[in-house]
Amino acid sequence: MSEHVSINLSIDWTKAKTVVAGVDIGAVNSKVIILVDGQPYIYSQVKTRIPEESAIRAINAALDKTDLTLENIQCIVGTGCGKKQVPFAHKTISEIACGAAGAVHIWGPSVRTVLDVGGQSCKVIHVTEKSRVTAFLWNDKCAAGIGRSIETFADLVNKEVTEIGNIALRSDKSAQLSDFCAIYAQSEALDLIRSKEPLEEVIAGYHHAMAKRISTLADRAGVKKDLVIIGGLAKNQGIINSLESILKISRLAPKSEWDPALTVALGAALFADAFLLRNSA
């Protein structure tokens, strides 16, 4: 699941007016989306190691499935924390702007708040119907790495990262853990194992604590309807359920055709498309 490629074979890029790509180098995963005449043609996701190398790996993973070459892509926009390390990008745009653009494209102009919960950072973004960013709040230092921490925690209890969010849902009760810092919570969770708390309760507690940490940030920035959640953790139902209950607001449901982790990459590709159209006009 962590490394994959997906392609829409019904599209023929050779006849297209625009072929563009968005490359999102996140702290944990690197994602590429190629749009053909504004339609999603192919996307790929690989683990981020060294940003530059990961960018190349991600684009190659996508290109390998088609007869496209790098030269055929007319505009490439890099984004994500490693955006400056994408050697083949024509332009870089911040992950905040890309997240907003991607979210409005997927969920429509009613989106006002985009909560981007990634591997390393967590952002609350306010947008207009035209996907213009009006305000944002970046996590404070103590709230860094929530996405990665959940991955690490999954590792420690020998579970898959996709599995762990669902385990959290299985428990009605959740252990009370520090929602101040992911490492404190991790230490406390590990210690609960010693007192033989049920696995589900500890995992649920960990998810709840992390959701609480994110929600304090969201509350501080203010959450306006409609809310969407993007980034790697958007697929962790344990986090999402806790977040929705703490924030007392439901997010717009994910669209079946779009992986919310790809929203930022999509936004970058949309910028590339717009850029191309503007320049050719």
Add this chain to the structure above:
Amino acid sequence: MMKDSNSIIEYFQHITDHTQEYAQSLQSKGHLVAGYMCTHVPEEILYAAGIVPVRVLSSHDSQAMTRSYIHETYCSFSHDCAYRGLTYYDFFDLIVTGSSCIHMGEAFNTWVRFAGFKEKSFLISYPHIIHTKPAAGFIVESFKEFKQYLEDIVHKSITDEDIERAIKIYNHTRRLLIQLWEFLRYKESPITGAEVAIVTLASQLMEKKEFNQLLEELIQKLQSVPRKNLPGVRLMVSGGACDDLRIFDLMEKLDNSASLVFVDTCTATRYFWFEVPEDRTDKLQTIAEAYIARIPCPAKDNFPGTGEKKRFRFIQQFIEDFKPDGVVLLYQRFCSPQPMDIVGLKPILNNLGIPSLELELDTTLPITQFQTQLETFVNIITGVAS
């Protein structure tokens, strides 16, 4: 005489990068050199005694080692300043502070207890709440004790003439620095904000006569340099100690364009934006009053009344004068007074229609994260979609 303004700025930059080397060179020229922390130390008295004050600033060097001297949750600036004492700065002849916030007090204590400065340290009893009548008298008494202490060190008395001379030199520094910052009030300037920040930082590390001479020269040269447009969005910085020049540099090198036009921190304008009257007779009283009247450190800003902060009046004035489009609120991670002031400052900025961005400073800077945030902030100000 240096060739051009750039080489003078480079020289200042060199000193900020090689503080230790510079301070040691002063010593080898025969000066007594005193390290001092925070802006509450009356440098004029030190200078009058013939001692060169050099401000203790961050090392920007990773230093988890200080965790065994200062608690985890104290700000990185205090850790960094303590680290200096524990490592390279054992050559100082003296270390001085004027009771400032608890975090910086710990940095000072670390020098005293663990870095071998027990016998060559002085803590000036400086009020925590400065805007009361009794505080003024109290400071004067503390300054007297300090003067006495210094006289014992240098084995001579410090005369009013000595102090007056020092006041004049320091006022000259202050006027020159204000003159330099004033360039940034206008759309066109011969110097950028990041460059002015370098000079300002150097002023806290250098022997003042030498500094004044160089800065005069710089200002003279700048007057004949063609003025350039300060591009893009005008940014003002307000916050706590920030001696990491990279952040100012970063602001002026964003992908979308921005210019730094003002820095309200204790390592910039709070350090010099005032004057000590030169013609009064009671010198210590005059210095004390001037130190009280200037922009207060948030840790000491406790104006009797209705919880009003005196610093905010200055900030509003600076905003009026320098017309920033946005304010970047910088503070040290774990600092307490600074972020708590921001809670009260934000509504004021909102009323003025000036957007703000908060950034947390640490020993090291996450440059890409800051850059992304700053660029987005600039876009929000200009209303650009990307």
Add this chain to the structure above:
Amino acid sequence: MAYNIKSWGAFKDYQSTCYRNYVEGYGGLRCMGSTWSPLAPLKGLGEDVFVIGGEPHAASKAGTFPKEARDDIIAAETAGLGFHSCSYLKLFVGEVVRDKIGITDGTITDGYPKPDFMWTTHLCSQHSKWYQEISRLMGGIPIYAIDMIGGGNAEKNPKIVNYVSNQIEEGIHWMQRVTGREFSDELFIKAVRNEIKVLVLWGNICALNMHNPAPLDERRLIALFPPAVVDRTTDETVRLYEGLLKEVRHMVETGQSVSPDQRHRIVYFGLAHTYGHPEMSRILRDAGAEIVASVYTFGTAGNFKGIVDGKWTWEPIDPTWVDELDLSTRRKAITELVKIVLGWPTWQGVRSWWALESMAQAMITEYNADGLLLAPSRSCETDFRNGYVGMQRMFKSKIPTVEYDSDQVDVRKMDLPGAKRKTELFVQLMEAHKKGGVC
């Protein structure tokens, strides 16, 4: 057999009554502020000045309503007060933000009653901002803050005593101005004597713990000192503490204790987290280890002889000394009051590392300690931080010394697993030490 303190109920009632008075107001004046300030000047305005002090109120709220307390803290964080600031502060501000107040009698009232004025002090950088922020949130409440500068023997420094006295003198004028009330020296002087008396009495009660077995433990000390921090200016408080001193003296004479199993005697530095975390006290109690002396409970509302001939002593001050004090004028009363408040061990230790070390040394010797437990509160920047590091270095090789993080009010910051592990370790080390060195 564990002894049950008879006066306990009266202590609890007094505390609740003080808070209820603030909530109801009863036509008097409401004052919000720091318990670290001298309180007697307030009573010069009349005995109907009802005080709510930041830390004791926040602590008791956290104890009475743990869940509410958590919500208060988060409300303050959402309002912009950083994650790193003091938990007491966040709890207190959170209540104001949520506009409700919960007090020790178990009631929560909607609508936080606005104080008529604030009378506070500069304890630390956060403490000073704390009241400024509340003043702002409540629309500009008049605030007067006293700079209790000092530390280490400050009460013997005429310059500092004079400075603080001058501020109080100014403050009295200020209070008259903002409340429109006349200041009565007679009421003030009476309150000063009460305030000093209570502080000295509490010092005497604590000092009885030098006996073996120590009559009181940390849990009881925490429960018994609130009247002295909430409002120590009344005749009622003097009566309470006189009664308690008598009772505890009797305990000593008859060899009784609230927890008689005292195989290991512990000296403790920190903000009494064991009160909020019974699991920690259980580990200690199971091993027969009791905290018999702590700077926080002793020194926040108690006075001792302090530095005598350059060395600290925890010997108590004879209570009759208070009766003989010359308080015949306002200035004399202010000066004595300032001296006693500056003489609080907590003040001295917070502002001076050498006084703190001297205090720790004396406490370990005089209370015959088997171990030194250091538990700095994570969110408190004042909490003897300057001492913890040095104390580990000083005492680790002499007696078992263990340090861990705690947080009395905000459980999210408390290092529960680490604290448990280190408490177990502490007990092991004390056992080993008793056996003559090693385990």
Add this chain to the structure above:
Amino acid sequence: MNNRKLLAGIDAGHVNTKAVLMREEEILGYAVVPTGFNPADAAEKALNNALYNTGLPLSQLTGIVCTGIFGETINIPTLALVGSVPEHVADARGAFFLNKNSRTVIDIGGNITKAVHYDSNGGLLDVIQNDKCADGMGIFYSTMVKAFGVSEEELSELALKSTKNVSVAITCALSAESEAIDLLCQGVEITDVADAILRFIVQRVAAMCTTITLTQEIVVAGGLAKSKALMNHLPVLLKEDVKVLNLPEYVGAIGAVITCGGGKNE
């Protein structure tokens, strides 16, 4: 020979569970498995792996001695529990057994770091354990290994090739990781970032050690002791010589058995 006891020492840590097999102070075999959620299962697995590695049948085992953070939760019904040893005691005994000249052991574990000072018989004298913010140094190391897509040895090798001194934030593993990623995103060489990560860990350990009497010889235990780069930095920061123990991650397990007589007959 058969009347000598075969004992298993099990050290159930936050992250890994270690098992050793010993007979009369002779180490016959060992194995390590992740603790996961069920320390008892992990203990059994580690024990079986150790037996398998040595080729000894379970039936010869006299019993187990447990230590470590989860030591008390371990209960293997088919086996006699010979003893349960506090982890600090086990660390001291184990380190002393492996090096008779040692007086201090620094144990860098998955979640907890500690330094233990002991006497000339391996008897516990004093302990210091990490501050809360320094929890999880071992976990952090593994996370970074995984993030870089390398092996533990390779991360150490990368760090050894570092030519430029860069630093990450030092408060905790979270900030350190966040800034390590940020450095990579600035285009800093991975070798320099790897070195910064290791220096961060060593600094945290060394800082902790300044409050305890570090008596020579000082030995290092825990899996991280195998990192050459880490062991290069540690003596520099401590200003003391340090030695890596043989089988550094098994010190606790070995110490547990030694405390219970090391499998000798009474």
